[in-house]
Amino acid sequence: MSRTTSTAIPRSAVATMAATRRSVLRGIGLSGLAVGGASLLAACGGDDGPATGSGATVKFGINEAKGSGPAYDRLAAMAEAYTAETDTEVALNAVDHNTFQESINTYLQGTPDDVFTWFAGFRMAQFAEAGLISDLSDQWPIDGLNDSFKEASTAPDGKQYFVPASYYPWAVFYKKSVFEKNGWTAPETSDDLFALMDDMQGKKITPFAFGDKDGWPAMGTFDILNMRLNGFDFHMSLMAGDEAWDGDEVKLVFQTWKDLLPYHQADPLGRTWQEAATSMGNGESGMYLLGTFVVDAISDVADDLDFFTFPALDSSIGADALDAPIDGFCVASAGKNQDAAKAMVKWLGSAAAADAANAGADAPFISANSNASTSPYTDLQKKSAEVVGAAANIAQFMDRDTNADFANTVMIPSIQAFLKDPDDIDGITASIQEQAASILG
Structure with missing residues (x-):
């Protein structure tokens, strides 16, 4: 299979992002986070079994409603592939994008799913500072995710709270x-x-x-x-x-x-x-x-x-x-199965997860993992990977950088x-x- 060359986000860019996040986060607590809307996210039900393997369950909250298109299909394919590979049951909680965004703060302070879709940059750092997401430093390094992506997953305290999956310019x-x-x-x-x-x-x-x-x-x-x-x-x-x-x-x-x-x-x-x-x-x-x-x-x-x-x-x-915003995954600190969540979130950043996602949807994403196959990529995506790899500085987008x-x-x-x-x-x-x-x- 065709493999990518490294499409790293430049270290100078992500280092600057980390430094500015430290500045922004001074004096900001939960008031800086998005507050819940009228329609709140609800975590999936089910008993907590073993941490991993047969009988284990990990609850997976995603910001795409069922039937909404390729984004949902990719996430659902990841969940199915993880169950097939590890015999861990994945309870999928699919919520439309706007409701997910509007309700995320209340969701994380309540009874959230174990793993949830989220974003790099300030959005991740805010939740880390507020204690709403778990330290994932013990899951790094992740094969195929280079130091640039690790930096993009790092909060002002120097710890990693995020696992990148994809990006787009x-x-x-x-x-x-x-x-x-x-x-x-x-x-x-x-x-x-x-x-x-x-x-x-x-x-x-x-x-x-x-x-x-x-x-x-x-x-x-x-x-x-x-x-x-x-x-x-x-x-x-x-x-x-x-x-x-x-x-x-x-x-x-x-x-x-x-x-x-x-x-x-x-x-x-x-x-x-x-x-x-x-x-x-x-x-x-x-x-x-x-x-x-x-x-x-x-x-x-x-x-x-x-x-x-x-x-x-x-x-x-x-x-x-x-x-070039980076999308990926966090573990909710209030999730009930931390071990299962951490094992799953590490796998979600792997080349195997990216390949499963892109095989399960009509439209592939550009994987952050340099070992993922590029064979499903369109010409636009191949060019996107080249352009991002050649850029000297990468921002996450205004509503993720502030x-x-x-x-x-x-x-x-x-x-x-x-x-x-x-x-x-x-x-x-x-x-x-x-x-x-x-x-x-």
């Missing part, structure tokens, strides 16, 4: 056939980008698809503009609350974004990311800045898709940073306010800074 997607028909090539500079967008508009094609009805997609635009204009280190310091949100650097981000908005679909707050993706899929829009999950919305043209990383806007900063309360209750409405009135940059940044001082300290 954010980039600018486009249809190869549309670019070929019009003689367009991927832009390498800011001038190239503006020339391309002008040509698209001249041909009655909206340069960028854009939808922010759900609130979070536009965070990706802020992230990339900030990293291109102010650099990765500034971006991570800003997420930590160590830079001013009303300073000239952030105002430059919003001003540049304002200059780019005429090249984007109008009225983005009334459009979901799936609807925006469809506009690119049918040729109404030429490009779309999004994660590789864009394929889920326009799978019928997946073979026609390609991408490029957002070009440099400042030659002194370059274009070697991007968002306090969840700040991201959701401050930045979502603030960015949406900007999209409604891009002329009020001073007012918006002043409001963000006032709230950041309160939440981030």
Whole structure:
């Protein structure tokens, strides 16, 4: 079988992430975590048997509802494969993504499942600081997960609380056939980008698809503009609350974004990311800045898709940073079967788990484990692994790199306010800074 070469997230990137998490976490307790919604997660029932092997049961909470698509199929295939390999029963608790996210804090403080799906970065570190997830240091090293992924799994106390499974980059997607028909090539500079967008508009094609009805997609635009204009280190310091949100650097981000908005679909707050993706899929829009999950919305043209990383806007900063969130697993400290949970979570980070997941779903993920087979990967995924491996700095995405309360209750409405009135940059940044001082300290 074909095997990957190492696609490590650069150590400089994850080391910076760990340092900024320490800064963000100062003085933040449970108030910084997402609070439970009206519909709370409930752990699966069943008696706790032996720790592992025949008769053992491990409860597995996942953030995908049954029948929701490839993401559910991959997780269910992992659970089935683990039972087949170890004779440990896996009780699957499948919950729709939004309910899972909204209810996670109450869930973890109640009677949670033993193992649950979660994210690297600040989201993981918050739960570690609050004592809601278990120390997994005794499960590391994990064969195939290099030091970079170990760093991404490390909380400010220097211990590991997370096992990575997959990752995906954010980039600018486009249809190869549309670019070929019009003689367009991927832009390498800011001038190239503006020339391309002008040509698209001249041909009655909206340069960028854009939808922010759900609130979070536009965070990706802020992230990339900030990293291109102010650099990765500034971006991570800003997420930590160590830079001013009303300073000239952030105002430059919003001003540049304002200059780019005429090249984007109008009225983005009334459009979901799936609807925006469809506009690119049918040729109404030429490009779309999004994660590789864009394929889920326009799978019928997946073979026609390609991408490029957002070009440099400042030659002194370059274009070697991007968002590439890492998904994986944690063990709930209130879970009843810690030994079984730790054994399972280590296996979930293995090449065998990744291969089982990708064999069990129509759409594979990009495995964090360098020993996993790449034979199921699409061309886009193979390119994604190369791009992430070549990047100098990797961010996790705004709502994973900063306090969840700040991201959701401050930045979502603030960015949406900007999209409604891009002329009020001073007012918006002043409001963000006032709230950041309160939440981030």
